[in-house]
Amino acid sequence: MDTMKKRWISIYVENEIGVLARISGLFSGKSYNIDTLTVGVTEDPTMSRMTIGVTSDDKTFEQIKKQLNRSVEVIKVMDFTDLPIHMKELMFVKVNSCTEKDKAEAFRIAQVYGVKIEDYNKNTILFECTMTEDKNNSLLKLLSETYGYRLEVVRGGAVAIEAVSYTER
Amino acid sequence: MDIKGTELFVKALREEGVDTVFGYPGGMAIDLFDALYDADDIDVILPRHEQALVHEADGYARSTGKVGVCLVTSGPGATNLVTGIATANYDCVPLVCFTGQVSRDLIGNDAFQEVDIVGVTRNICKYAVTVRDRKDLATIIKKAFYVARTGKPGPVVVDIPKDIQLEMGSDEYPSEISIRGYKPSNGVHVGQLKKAMTMLKSAHKPVILAGGGVKISRAGESLTRLAEKMRIPVITTIMGKGVIPTDHPMYVGNIGMYGNYASNKAISECDVLFAIGVRFGDRITGKIEEFAKNAKIIHVDIDTASISRNIVVNIPIVADAKTALDEMLNHASAVKSDAWLKSIDEWKKEIPITMSGYEGMTPEKIINRINDLFPDSIVTTDVGQNQLWTTQYIRMDGKRQFLTSGGLGTMGYGLPAAIGASIGNPGKPVICISGDGGAQMNIQELATAHALETPVILCIFNNTYLGNVKQMQKMFYNKRYSSTCLRYSRSCNRQCRIDGTCTGRDYVPDFVKLAESYGCVGIRVEDESQMDEAFKRAAENTKSVTLIEFMLDCEYDVYPMVPGGAALSDMMFG
Numbered sequence: 058m059d060t061m062k063k064r065w066i067s068i069y070v071e072n073e074i075g076v077l078a079r080i081s082g083l084f085s086g087k088s089y090n091i092d093t094l095t096v097g098v099t100e101d102p103t104m105s106r107m108t109i110g111v112t113s114d115d116k117t118f119e120q121i122k123k124q125l126n127r128s129v130e131v132i133k134v135m136d137f138t139d140l141p142i143h144m145k146e147l148m149f150v151k152v153n154s155c156t157e158k159d160k161a162e163a164f165r166i167a168q169v170y171g172v173k174i175e176d177y178n179k180n181t182i183l184f185e186c187t188m189t190e191d192k193n194n195s196l197l198k199l200l201s202e203t204y205g206y207r208l209e210v211v212r213g214g215a216v217a218i219e220a221v222s223y224t225e226r
Numbered sequence: 227m228d229i230k231g232t233e234l235f236v237k238a239l240r241e242e243g244v245d246t247v248f249g250y251p252g253g254m255a256i257d258l259f260d261a262l263y264d265a266d267d268i269d270v271i272l273p274r275h276e277q278a279l280v281h282e283a284d285g286y287a288r289s290t291g292k293v294g295v296c297l298v299t300s301g302p303g304a305t306n307l308v309t310g311i312a313t314a315n316y317d318c319v320p321l322v323c324f325t326g327q328v329s330r331d332l333i334g335n336d337a338f339q340e341v342d343i344v345g346v347t348r349n350i351c352k353y354a355v356t357v358r359d360r361k362d363l364a365t366i367i368k369k370a371f372y373v374a375r376t377g378k379p380g381p382v383v384v385d386i387p388k389d390i391q392l393e394m395g396s397d398e399y400p401s402e403i404s405i406r407g408y409k410p411s412n413g414v415h416v417g418q419l420k421k422a423m424t425m426l427k428s429a430h431k432p433v434i435l436a437g438g439g440v441k442i443s444r445a446g447e448s449l450t451r452l453a454e455k456m457r458i459p460v461i462t463t464i465m466g467k468g469v470i471p472t473d474h475p476m477y478v479g480n481i482g483m484y485g486n487y488a489s490n491k492a493i494s495e496c497d498v499l500f501a502i503g504v505r506f507g508d509r510i511t512g513k514i515e516e517f518a519k520n521a522k523i524i525h526v527d528i529d530t531a532s533i534s535r536n537i538v539v540n541i542p543i544v545a546d547a548k549t550a551l552d553e554m555l556n557h558a559s560a561v562k563s564d565a566w567l568k569s570i571d572e573w574k575k576e577i578p579i580t581m582s583g584y585e586g587m588t589p590e591k592i593i594n595r596i597n598d599l600f601p602d603s604i605v606t607t608d609v610g611q612n613q614l615w616t617t618q619y620i621r622m623d624g625k626r627q628f629l630t631s632g633g634l635g636t637m638g639y640g641l642p643a644a645i646g647a648s649i650g651n652p653g654k655p656v657i658c659i660s661g662d663g664g665a666q667m668n669i670q671e672l673a674t675a676h677a678l679e680t681p682v683i684l685c686i687f688n689n690t691y692l693g694n695v696k697q698m699q700k701m702f703y704n705k706r707y708s709s710t711c712l713r714y715s716r717s718c719n720r721q722c723r724i725d726g727t728c729t730g731r732d733y734v735p736d737f738v739k740l741a742e743s744y745g746c747v748g749i750r751v752e753d754e755s756q757m758d759e760a761f762k763r764a765a766e767n768t769k770s771v772t773l774i775e776f777m778l779d780c781e782y783d784v785y786p787m788v789p790g791g792a793a794l795s796d797m798m799f800g
Binding site: 070075079082083086119120123124126128132133 | 344345348349352353354355356358373405406407408529530531534535
């Protein structure tokens with residue numbers, strides 16, 4: 058049995074109604090689990106680009122790529138797993154019921170991680186984090202250790218593009 | 227010049243060379259049918275049920291190689307196609323299914339007979355699309371035919387809202403199309419082929435495994451020549467049966483769950499397996515770890531996704547079967563396979579496929595009579611024991627065609643597929659071998675056949691049971707015949723195990739009377755001595771279906787059999 062590992066695919070698809078359903082249906086119909094999927098229109102308005110993250114073994118991942126490739130709506134499939142890329146994910150974290158001490162700690166954390174405190178009031182703080190998925194994960198771990206159940210999290214899913222000179226994932 | 231969407235639809239059919247449409251009208255398709263009313267060059271077939279309609283288009287497409295065209299209304303008309311679309315998708319049959327749809331302003335409103343058919347069929351067809359703009363209608367139809375017939379063929383669904391049907395727009399229909407996300411493979415990687423040839427030539431126990439892909443690419447002759455030239459035995463899947471004549475010295479038989487002893491043994495013992503146009507489905511591999519355990523495997527398929535999915539292969543080759551075989555023929559030379567061919571011959575003699583252990587009118591005898599009397603014919607089957615016996619005993623000589631629902635295993639396929647094949651091949655005898663269970667799914671098509679004077683011979687193997695399931699209940703469920711007896715009635719013992727105390731009522735329907743009520747000929751055959759007379763009458767009836775009901779002993783089973791999940795070498799012989 059191959060080892061399970063995190064993989065990334067970037068695909069160009071037709072920007073049409075139903076294509077997202079077709080792609081997600083292909084995953085669910087064949088019991089492939091999607092970790093994350095983002096989609097948005099590209100420089101060409103007739104095309105969208107999806108960044109898809111999956112955790113799978115080699116064999117399943119090969120099948121996923123082949124199945125995507127044979128879909129009429131899919132224009133191009135790129136395996137980003139081992140390519141030099143830049144990948145970022147937008148994550149909002151709201152901390153509720155903050156004390157003054159909590160807030161001071163929040164600013165320290167934001168400074169160290171290089172993320173923004175986008176908004177706050179007397180007892181709530183909102184982090185806006187645009188980092189790699191891994192870094193967002195570590196920050197989130199720290200925040201939940203610090204603030205526990207008071208967190209509210211919204212994650213946007215990763216977007217990725219081929220690197221120009223260095224890689225960051 | 228501007229024309230209505232419906233007029234463009236008819237024009238598109240003509241441009242695509244369509245001369246036959248299988249259609250069932252309804253509110254959202256009425257305008258399309260109206261446009262066809264004056265199209266004398268396009269024959270519109272009216273079946274009696276949309277499920278049968280799509281199987282008829284399927285039988286037509288498989289037997290002619292043309293694209294089968296379906297036209298139905300929205301909602302239930304469209305959803306009734308679902309089973310047939312999935313059937314065609316599994317067996318790679320080119321279909322274009324047009325569905326009427328409610329007007330665009332009503333889509334999403336739960337309008338009368340509104341169904342998101344594109345959403346429903348998305349995962350069971352090659353491509354599905356709703357036309358959302360009149361100006362896209364022509365390119366979408368062009369695209370549909372192109373996608374359906376190229377690469378690995380398959381069904382395409384085109385959903386046309388009523389307002390688009392009526393909207394005026396350009397009359398242009400493109401002569402060519404290029405789809406950026408769809409480039410079917412053409413050609414073959416010669417380097418990979420050479421590697422394959424080297425591997426085959428070094429083999430001592432080589433085997434060719436040919437599947438439905440060889441049939442679809444009409445590569446039977448090339449395959450036969452390659453087998454002759456290289457002296458490599460050929461084994462087929464049930465979908466590949468007939469790509470080489472069944473009496474050819476290089477032909478071994480079918481592989482798989484109901485394959486013959488020599489084939490399954492040869493696959494288990496071969497050292498190089500050359501598989502072409504197969505997808506290594508579970509019914510042919512048995513236990514994956516034991517499948518062709520000692521063999522290096524070469525796999526040619528047009529679909530990259532079929533390669534190394536179920537079986538890991540040593541040399542993958544993405545190509546159309548005929549392209550690959552013709553290229554291989556340029557490099558073919560004989561392999562030293564004499565000893566291997568001899569052992570296969572011995573296995574064939576050791577345990578041949580036969581029902582000679584049974585008394586009476588066995589399916590083997592019936593099918594052999596059909597082989598003798600109708601050599602140049604098209605044979606379709608339903609699904610179940612009738613199908614398995616046919617795949618075992620049907621004789622294929624290169625001329626005859628054999629159509630069966632192999633992948634999805636759809637009961638109710640046989641009769642409509644036969645009618646479709648008959649429509650596509652006028653004058654050619656078409657025989658459907660069905661069971662008494664499957665025959666009752668889509669029996670209403672006798673009316674279609676009567677109306678169109680399609681002389682199909684419908685052979686119903688009546689054993690009063692859903693025999694294939696019953697066989698498994700007999701073998702693996704301690705004869706607990708749960709819901710498989712078609713004579714079961716309220717007065718029956720639910721735990722009946724056929725111990726001679728049957729209180730079941732008389733079998734219904736009376737197939738002979740049923741046939742007669744549809745204006746067809748019905749004949750009941752209870753003894754083998756009556757067979758020839760029945761077939762003679764059937765051959766003389768060129769105006770309607772002849773239904774021949776063969777009364778079979780319900781204890782006839784299909785052997786050999788590999789139990790589900792077991793290795794191919796673990797065959798049971800009854």
